[in-house]
Structure formats: structure tokens, C-alpha cells
Amino acid sequence: MVSLTTTMRRLGIITVVTPTLISSTAAFSRNLTLPSPLRNHGLTNSIRLLKSRSLLSSLSCFSSSSSAAYLPALDEFPSTKASVAMRDDNKKVILKGMSYASLQEWVESHGFRPGQAMMLWKRLYKDNIWAENVDQLEGLNKDFKRMISEHAEFGALSFKDVRSASDGTRKILFTLDDGLVIETVVIPCDRGRTTVCVSSQVGCAMNCQFCYTGRMGLKRNLTAAEIVEQAVYARRLLSHEVGSITNVVFMGMGEPFHNIDNVIKAANIMVDENGLHFSPRKVTVSTSGLVPQLKRFLRECNCALAVSLNATTDEVRNWIMPINRKYKLSLLLETLREELSSRHKYKVLFEYVMLAGVNDSMEDAKRLVELVQGIPCKINLIQFNPHSGSQFIQTDEDKMIKFRNVLAEGGCTVLMRFSRGNDQMAACGQLGMLGAIQAPVMRVPEQFRTALKASV
Ligand code: SAH
Numbered sequence: 001m002v003s004l005t006t007t008m009r010r011l012g013i014i015t016v017v018t019p020t021l022i023s024s025t026a027a028f029s030r031n032l033t034l035p036s037p038l039r040n041h042g043l044t045n046s047i048r049l050l051k052s053r054s055l056l057s058s059l060s061c062f063s064s065s066s067s068a069a070y071l072p073a074l075d076e077f078p079s080t081k082a083s084v085a086m087r088d089d090n091k092k093v094i095l096k097g098m099s100y101a102s103l104q105e106w107v108e109s110h111g112f113r114p115g116q117a118m119m120l121w122k123r124l125y126k127d128n129i130w131a132e133n134v135d136q137l138e139g140l141n142k143d144f145k146r147m148i149s150e151h152a153e154f155g156a157l158s159f160k161d162v163r164s165a166s167d168g169t170r171k172i173l174f175t176l177d178d179g180l181v182i183e184t185v186v187i188p189c190d191r192g193r194t195t196v197c198v199s200s201q202v203g204c205a206m207n208c209q210f211c212y213t214g215r216m217g218l219k220r221n222l223t224a225a226e227i228v229e230q231a232v233y234a235r236r237l238l239s240h241e242v243g244s245i246t247n248v249v250f251m252g253m254g255e256p257f258h259n260i261d262n263v264i265k266a267a268n269i270m271v272d273e274n275g276l277h278f279s280p281r282k283v284t285v286s287t288s289g290l291v292p293q294l295k296r297f298l299r300e301c302n303c304a305l306a307v308s309l310n311a312t313t314d315e316v317r318n319w320i321m322p323i324n325r326k327y328k329l330s331l332l333l334e335t336l337r338e339e340l341s342s343r344h345k346y347k348v349l350f351e352y353v354m355l356a357g358v359n360d361s362m363e364d365a366k367r368l369v370e371l372v373q374g375i376p377c378k379i380n381l382i383q384f385n386p387h388s389g390s391q392f393i394q395t396d397e398d399k400m401i402k403f404r405n406v407l408a409e410g411g412c413t414v415l416m417r418f419s420r421g422n423d424q425m426a427a428c429g430q431l432g433m434l435g436a437i438q439a440p441v442m443r444v445p446e447q448f449r450t451a452l453k454a455s456v
């Protein structure tokens with residue numbers, strides 16, 4: 001059998017992430033040779049972020065010469081399925097990774113009453129307590145507290161820093177147990193609404209060409225506890241400054257549906273009426289369009305759904321959102337049409353990042369009106385947030401307004417969203433930190449080359 005390292009070198013794959021792999025890949029990570037299928041698609045680099053256990057199976061998807069050769073492999077990162085999340089080192093449970101049902105089961109397994117589980121749950125999530133340690137569990141019985149301190153942990157994240165942008169947006173940085181860093185954004189809006197934007201992964205595998213997080217590639221999935229804790233921590237840290245946090249959007253780092261088990265679990269904890277008690281209509285999970293997971297989400301979670309459309313033709317979407325090569329626009333939209341037909345008052349939010357000369361023509365606007373026919377929806381036009389190395393240019397505001405008008409005249413409900421937190425890299429698509437190795441830049445279709453920056 002050909003050695004793993006040889007196979008990887010031949011395929012031009014850089015492996016990042018798990019410490020066990022770092023030593024074996026360091027030797028060739030600076031010395032890339034691209035396999036011809038990748039060279040032919042104009043990739044400047046090829047990155048795969050692989051977990052050791054799925055390394056070999058993942059390699060097989062690179063040996064194909066089809067365009068699917070560099071699609072994200074969606075089964076590479078199976079989510080944590082265990083109902084009770086444990087830390088590997090000391091076998092303590094992580095409280096915020098448990099649904100209420102698992103918490104109750106765990107409490108009972110230690111000989112305590114279900115009522116005590118509810119008291120603990122409320123102290124974790126309700127009534128502005130947001131307990132961080134056992135000392136903050138006022139009113140709980142001493143033996144119960146002792147058991148908790150012996151067998152459970154409260155926090156899944158360590159606070160690293162908070163940065164404030166000039167418009168009041170705050171970006172909170174957290175360090176994870178393995179030293180990786182994630183970002184959470186808190187956006188105060190008018191009319192008493194404050195939104196927390198949570199991350200679901202460290203980095204992202206989807207490689208959307210306009211997104212800074214996508215440039216990082218995927219490092220790992222977040223656990224349900226790491227997702228929930230972002231919302232709890234944001235409330236604890238900032239509620240007194242920005243008022244109560246009313247909305248959650250899964251629009252931070254990562255593709256939520258690539259980590260579907262943990263995202264559904266976290267979203268369900270967020271809307272639990274004895275817990276954080278966000279209204280399900282105010283918790284929105286945004287996806288780049290992973291169709292099977294989207295169907296599952298609609299069946300298992302009653303939170304709101306946003307879909308990042310960002311293009312009106314497969315040609316453009318294949319380029320700027322490579323996931324479209326796997327799930328084409330027609331399949332994505334037909335699935336939504338079918339799934340939402342039987343739902344009462346449920347609207348999907350389509351997000352559309354406007355990229356000058358790429359997806360912002362009046363023909364695009366007209367096509368968009370046609371594409372969303374029959375789908376109960378709202379459309380959010382998003383101003384492109386630039387970042388270092390990005391090749392795209394913002395559509396100017398006048399053109400955005402014209403585009404919006406075509407949609408409105410076509411009968412669509414349409415909103416415009418301008419950058420928030422831009423000066424602290426806290427806006428949509430600006431989160432994360434690039435390492436030395438970055439995700440591949442896709443070949444730009446001929447007719448769009450002049451629309452991009454000459455050099456980046
Ligand atoms: N992965 C999910 C959620 C995170 S991205 C998704 O793609 O939907 C959240 C939103 O930010 C998406 O609508 C995405 O299209 C948008 N976005 C990404 N990069 C951006 C950028 N540079 N400027 C503006 N919006 C961006």
C-alpha cells in the first residue's frame with residue numbers, strides 16, 4: 001500500500017489541525033505540488049482539514065478528477081452524539097452541553113431528585129443568574145452542590161478579550177480548551193433589540209470566496225456546550241451595557257449544518273422556556289445550503305431558518321459558494337418550496353451579499369424574483385464586508401437601492417443590511433484568524449474577471 005504521506009503529497013493536500021497529525025504533515029506543508037485536477041481548476045493551494053480517524057476515507061474524494069474533487073466532504077466531522085458531554089481528561093460532565101432531559105437523567109443517576117435538576121437548570125440559564133461556578137448556586141442543597149463540583153464543569157469557554165467597534169458592536173473572543181479561538185458578536189440594534197451572533201465551528205470548510213472565515217478552512221466543530229455558552233456569556237458580560245439580548249443568529253464562524261447535531265441541541269437549549277427562553281422565532285440558523293441537513297433542521301427544530309443565496313445562477317454560485325456544486329440552486333429552492341408549503345406562517349430569510357459586477361445586475365434582481373416564487377420568504381440584501389486579500393468590491397448604495405426596488409416591485413419583502421462592526425472585523429464574513437495556510441481560491445469565470453480587484 002502506498003504510504004499515507006506519499007498519497008497526500010501526490011494529491012497536494014495539506015493537513016492541519018490535530019496535534020497527532022501536525023508532525024507528520026509539517027514536512028510537506030510548505031512544499032505543495034498540485035494534482036492536475038486541482039491545477040486545472042486554477043487552485044492556488046489545496047487544503048484539507050482532516051481528522052486523523054477519517055483521513056484515509058477523506059482522501060478518496062480528492063482522487064476524482066471531477067469538479068467535486070474539492071468540495072467539502074460533509075461527513076468528515078461527525079458531531080458529538082453522546083447525550084452527556086464529557087471532558088476527556090477528568091471525565092466531568094459539561095453542564096451546558098446537556099439538554100434538560102439529559103441533565104435530569106444525570107442528576108437522578110447521582111441519587112438526587114428531578115426537582116433539583118430543574119433548580120440547577122434555572123440557575124444556569126434563568127433569572128439573570130447564569131451561574132459560572134458552584135458558589136453561585138444559591139439555594140441548592142449542600143450535598144447536591146458537592147456532587148456538582150465533583151462531577152461537573154460549568155464553563156466550556158475561557159474569556160480572552162472583548163473589542164468594541166465605533167457603532168457599538170462588540171466582538172468577544174473566547175479561547176477553547178485546545179487553545180483555538182472563536183468569536184462571538186453582540187450587535188445592539190434600535191427598538192430594544194440586541195442580537196448575539198454565535199459561531200458553530202472553528203473556521204469553515206465551505207470555502208465561500210467572499211468570506212474571511214472560509215479562508216481559514218475548518219479546524220473543528222464546536223460542542224453544544226461551546227455554542228450555548230457563547231449566548232450565556234454574552235448575556236452575563238454585556239446585558240448591563242447593551243440591555244437584554246433578545247435574538248440569536250447562528251451567523252458567526254462556521255456552517256451550522258455541517259455540525260447539525262450540536263447546533264440543533266444548542267438551539268433547543270436556547271429556546272427552552274425554563275432556560276435561556278429565547279423565542280424560537282428569534283433564534284435564526286443560517287446555512288449556505290446543505291439540503292439534507294436543512295430538511296432535518298426543519299423537522300427537528302422550530303427555530304427560524306436563513307439561507308445564504310448570494311447568486312441567481314449556478315455558474316456564479318458554483319464559483320463563489322462551492323457547496324452549490326453538490327446542492328444546486330434548483331434543488332435547494334425546490335426543497336424549500338416543498339418543505340415550507342405545509343408550514344403555517346413560517347418564512348425563510350434569504351441572505352444575498354451584494355458583490356459589484358458579480359451578482360448585482362438588474363437581471364440578477366429579476367431572476368431572484370422568479371427564483372423565490374412560491375417560497376414564503378424575506379430577502380436580506382447584505383453589503384459586502386471587505387477584508388484583507390478579498391478580491392470582491394462592494395456594490396454601492398444607490399445600486400443596492402435599485403436592486404431592492406426591483407425585488408419589491410416583483411412582490412418580495414426585502415430588507416437591506418449595512419455593515420456593523422466593520423472597524424473591528426466583527427461584521428458578517430469577517431470573523432476568524434488566518435493561519436499560514438489558507439483555503440483554495442477558485443477559478444474566476446472569464447466574464448467576471450474585470451469585476452474583481454486587479455490584485456489582492
Ligand atoms: N455559514 C453560514 C452562516 C455564517 S455566514 C452561512 O453561510 O449562511 C453568515 C452570513 O454572512 C451569510 O449570509 C454569508 O453569506 C455572509 N457573509 C459571508 N462573508 C461576507 C462578507 N464578506 N460580507 C458580507 N456578508 C458576508
Ligand code: SF4
Nearest residue numbers: 204206208211214288
Ligand atoms: Fe462558511 Fe458561511 Fe463563510 Fe460560507 S459564508 S465560508 S458557509 S461561514
